[in-house]
Amino acid sequence: MKTRVTSFDVAKRAGVSRSVVSAVLNNTPGIGYSEEKRLAVLKAIKELNYHVDALASGMRTGRSRCLAACDNLGNKFFLQMLIGMKETCTSAGYHVLMYGSGTTVNERKGLVQLYMQRRIDGIITKDSTSFSDPEWVKEIKLLGIPYISVEGYPEDDSIASVLMDYRLSMEMALSHIEDRKLPPPVYVEIYSPPEYRPNWGDRKRREYYVQWMDRRGLAPRIVEREHNRRECLDEWWIEWLRRQELPLTVLSNWSCGARHLYRAAYRLGLRIGEDLFVMSADNTEQTNEYLIPSLSSVEVPYTEMGAAAAARLLEYIEGERDIADTSKIYIPPRLEQRESTGGG
Amino acid sequence: MKTRVTSFDVAKRAGVSRSVVSAVLNNTPGIGYSEEKRLAVLKAIKELNYHVDALASGMRTGRSRCLAACDNLGNKFFLQMLIGMKETCTSAGYHVLMYGSGTTVNERKGLVQLYMQRRIDGIITKDSTSFSDPEWVKEIKLLGIPYISVEGYPEDDSIASVLMDYRLSMEMALSHIEDRKLPPPVYVEIYSPPEYRPNWGDRKRREYYVQWMDRRGLAPRIVEREHNRRECLDEWWIEWLRRQELPLTVLSNWSCGARHLYRAAYRLGLRIGEDLFVMSADNTEQTNEYLIPSLSSVEVPYTEMGAAAAARLLEYIEGERDIADTSKIYIPPRLEQRESTGGG
DNA sequence: CTGTTAGCGCATTCAG
DNA sequence: CTGAATGCGCTAACAG
Numbered sequence: 001m002k003t004r005v006t007s008f009d010v011a012k013r014a015g016v017s018r019s020v021v022s023a024v025l026n027n028t029p030g031i032g033y034s035e036e037k038r039l040a041v042l043k044a045i046k047e048l049n050y051h052v053d054a055l056a057s058g059m060r061t062g063r064s065r066c067l068a069a070c071d072n073l074g075n076k077f078f079l080q081m082l083i084g085m086k087e088t089c090t091s092a093g094y095h096v097l098m099y100g101s102g103t104t105v106n107e108r109k110g111l112v113q114l115y116m117q118r119r120i121d122g123i124i125t126k127d128s129t130s131f132s133d134p135e136w137v138k139e140i141k142l143l144g145i146p147y148i149s150v151e152g153y154p155e156d157d158s159i160a161s162v163l164m165d166y167r168l169s170m171e172m173a174l175s176h177i178e179d180r181k182l183p184p185p186v187y188v189e190i191y192s193p194p195e196y197r198p199n200w201g202d203r204k205r206r207e208y209y210v211q212w213m214d215r216r217g218l219a220p221r222i223v224e225r226e227h228n229r230r231e232c233l234d235e236w237w238i239e240w241l242r243r244q245e246l247p248l249t250v251l252s253n254w255s256c257g258a259r260h261l262y263r264a265a266y267r268l269g270l271r272i273g274e275d276l277f278v279m280s281a282d283n284t285e286q287t288n289e290y291l292i293p294s295l296s297s298v299e300v301p302y303t304e305m306g307a308a309a310a311a312r313l314l315e316y317i318e319g320e321r322d323i324a325d326t327s328k329i330y331i332p333p334r335l336e337q338r339e340s341t342g343g344g
Numbered sequence: 345m346k347t348r349v350t351s352f353d354v355a356k357r358a359g360v361s362r363s364v365v366s367a368v369l370n371n372t373p374g375i376g377y378s379e380e381k382r383l384a385v386l387k388a389i390k391e392l393n394y395h396v397d398a399l400a401s402g403m404r405t406g407r408s409r410c411l412a413a414c415d416n417l418g419n420k421f422f423l424q425m426l427i428g429m430k431e432t433c434t435s436a437g438y439h440v441l442m443y444g445s446g447t448t449v450n451e452r453k454g455l456v457q458l459y460m461q462r463r464i465d466g467i468i469t470k471d472s473t474s475f476s477d478p479e480w481v482k483e484i485k486l487l488g489i490p491y492i493s494v495e496g497y498p499e500d501d502s503i504a505s506v507l508m509d510y511r512l513s514m515e516m517a518l519s520h521i522e523d524r525k526l527p528p529p530v531y532v533e534i535y536s537p538p539e540y541r542p543n544w545g546d547r548k549r550r551e552y553y554v555q556w557m558d559r560r561g562l563a564p565r566i567v568e569r570e571h572n573r574r575e576c577l578d579e580w581w582i583e584w585l586r587r588q589e590l591p592l593t594v595l596s597n598w599s600c601g602a603r604h605l606y607r608a609a610y611r612l613g614l615r616i617g618e619d620l621f622v623m624s625a626d627n628t629e630q631t632n633e634y635l636i637p638s639l640s641s642v643e644v645p646y647t648e649m650g651a652a653a654a655a656r657l658l659e660y661i662e663g664e665r666d667i668a669d670t671s672k673i674y675i676p677p678r679l680e681q682r683e684s685t686g687g688g
Numbered sequence: 689c690t691g692t693t694a695g696c697g698c699a700t701t702c703a704g
Numbered sequence: 705c706t707g708a709a710t711g712c713g714c715t716a717a718c719a720g
Contacts, residue, residue, distance in 0.1 A: 006713055017691050022715055033689070051460035055408065056713035059399040059696050069442070073430065076630065079423045086417065086444045095463065098413070098440040100430045116395035119439065262636045286420065287634040292606045350697055361706050366699055377705070400697035403712050 005050045014044035021045075025052060064121055066095045067313055068114055069306075071126040073100035076286040077302040081126055081150060084306025092314050094121075108136060115145050122313045124306075127152025127161075130200030146316035146323060148309045150302075154200045160312060160326040162305045166204035169298040169333035173251055173281055174212050176296070180341055182277045184218050185251040186244075188261075192227040202253050205281055209251070227256065237264040241276075248276040249341075255280040255288055258295055258340070278340045293339030305331050349394045358388035365389075369396060408465055410439045411657055412458055413650075415470040417444035420630040421646040425470055425494060428650025436658050438465075452480055459489050466657045468650075471496025471505075474544030490660035490667060492653045494646075498544045504656060504670040506649045510548035513642040513677035517595055517625055518556050520640070524685055526621045528562045529595040530588075532605070536571040546597050549625055553595070571600060581608040585620075592620040593685075599624040599632055602639055602684070622684045637683030645678050 007025075011018040020033045024041045044050070058064045069085055071078040086096050097120055099111055114120045123145060131152040137159055140147045153159040177185055187209045189202060206222070213220040223240070225232045241248075241264040252258045258280040265272050272278055273293050280288060280297040288295040308329050315321035337343040351369075355362040364377045368385045388394070402408045413429055415422040430440050441464055443455055458464045467489060475496040481503055484491045497503040521529055531553045533546060550566070557564040567584070569576045585592075585608040596602045602624040609616050616622055617637050624632060624641040632639040652673050659665035681687040 004713080008713080018714085019691075019716080026715080028716080049460075051457060053403070053713050054461040054463040055399050055403040057715075059397070059403055060713080060715045062696080064399065066441070073423060073427045076420055076423065079417060079420065082442055083417045083444060086442055095458075096442040097410070098426055098430055098442055100427060113395060114439075116393070117398040119398040259634065259636065266636050285634055287629075287631045290603065290629055290631040290635070292603065292610050292635065348697080352697080363700080363706075370699080372699080397697050401699075404698045404700080406712080
């Protein structure tokens with residue numbers, strides 16, 4: 001029977017009491033010990049290859065030192081969010097538990113269970129922009145679960161969330177187009193009902209586009225199409241593009257819209273970056289840089305958002321911030337200048 | 345002081361002993377109870393909103409019911425692997441702990457610690473093809489850690505790994521090209537030294553390409569270029585493509601090679617799917633379907649591989665398979681026919 | 689500053 | 705089938 005090395009073994013070997021071992025490991029305030037003892041403990045730990053039992057420790061302290069990251073796992077950027085979370089967690093001695101398929105509310109029940117089982121100390125969900133689920137909010141609040149959403153609940157102040165500044169993202173895109181001396185852009189808005197009609201971020205973007213054009217005495221031109229419907233097939237875009245005056249600039253709310261233009265241009269033999277300029281206000285599929293020519297865009301900084309979410313959650317958990325403080329965190333977008341606007 | 349609901353509370357309320365509660369929850373063999381009692385327990389659990397304390401339970405059983413998934417988190421397909429793992433784990437009542445930045449051996453130390461801390465019961469790493477680290481193997485073996493690699497250790501029989509069948513992937517690609525009646529392909533091999541020279545998968549692919557051409561009495565044509573070096577710039581490919589006789593078929597070991605051809609074709613005004621046909625033997629950047637026109641490829645089924653890895657790991661952990669059985673698991677690739685070979 | 693002790697909540701054993 | 709008792713390994717409180 002192979003038995004575990006315990007703090008008791010370490011204490012015995014180091015010639016100290018178990019409390020000292022614990023204190024050395026956790027920097028417990030209020031328990032002092034000589035430097036000599038400290039070194040002895042460390043030495044014993046190394047010699048015996050001792051590792052704290054996270055289960056026992058957690059049981060005692062009521063902390064699992066784990067956060068749950070929840071998403072439906074279908075989105076490429078979730079990985080980026082994880083990278084950010086992971087980094088923040090690691091430096092705080094926490095770990096990240098994956099929790100996928102969180103699109104349906106039903107699945108989310110599992111998250112609450114995870115918390116009730118004390119497997120996790122808090123929850124981060126990556127929600128779709130403008131997502132909001134009152135049922136979930138009620139449950140979270142009732143149980144007092146430390147929680148923060150990434151991109152969700154933009155208009156619900158009772159839930160903490162990490163949001164991108166959509167106004168700023170449009171400003172960056174439009175300024176970029178202006179700086180490059182391209183024609184004022186047509187705004188292409190692709191939306192997917194029912195979830196995204198109208199999406200909070202999209203409304204912000206559209207508003208700002210109109211404002212921006214107005215301020216310059218230009219007439220806003222908006223093309224609004226429904227995603228994945230007959231009305232958004234290649235043929236329609238080819239016809240549309242054929243009727244436009246060149247050179248043309250197109251700014252799309254979603255990279256999928258930009259790709260429609262790429263496809264239409266390809267079919268018409270038009271050259272992007274010369275005959276027409278295209279820019280995306282997002283990078284949902286994480287594919288902009290790989291398009292040919294590469295697609296300029298304003299990108300949502302998911303890594304930073306994940307890091308910020310984790311940081312806030314840890315504040316709640318460690319009691320450095322009241323869980324009732326559900327203030328929003330805004331992260332600025334990032335401009336990626338590429339070939340489709342003649343740069344790169 | 346808010347106190348936890350324990351199995352004791354449940355037992356009291358249901359009018360049974362704690363052992364029965366435990367037995368009902370875990371289907372403990374050898375402990376019987378009447379159906380009536382079972383329902384009473386279930387009812388009490390619901391009424392009190394009782395949840396097993398995973399920490400206490402884990403401490404008692406010596407199982408955390410968590411697997412670690414390790415990768416450098418830079419690869420898009422890691423997410424796919426996670427989806428597969430997650431699915432398998434969920435149905436077995438296990439969870440997935442993220443562990444990123446595991447490329448360097450140094451970082452991997454943390455994985456071993458996770459195990460020593462009993463935070464995880466086993467480890468899955470996503471390694472680069474033909475990755476092999478003897479030091480790591482030694483440590484794993486020494487500590488008897490349940491472990492399996494995805495795509496690593498293809499030539500080391502002492503480590504369990506999930507591998508794709510590279511020969512089959514080439515066969516699928518070549519047959520597809522033949523079926524479409526396209527010209528016999530030139531094989532473009534992009535490699536990144538030092539790690540990938542020569543990569544196990546690439547060797548297999550190349551070997552098979554040569555064999556396949558030989559069998560048909562055709563002369564193999566191989567273009568070998570180093571990734572991200574002067575020799576792999578746009579200009580070189582443009583020159584190369586200019587010299588080729590059209591129509592041309594190109595099969596690349598890595599989607600990056602296919603993109604070089606897309607770029608060159610774009611610059612030369614050639615049309616993919618008409619003047620030249622392109623196919624990739626992988627989808628590393630998960631971007632093939634978004635290219636314009638979309639890129640046909642043979643894809644590594646990461647989701648299945650993740651699922652298979654988790655399943656094997658659980659067998660080790662649950663004692664259904666000897667940890668010394670390190671046999672390989674081969675997963676067949678998946679052909680995605682798209683526009684670049686005239687299909688889609 | 690040190691050593692002892694009392695749980696944390698569970699699964700399991702053993703005597704009834 | 706039940707109830708009581710044991711111990712997993714740790715931390716925190718308390719008495720020396």
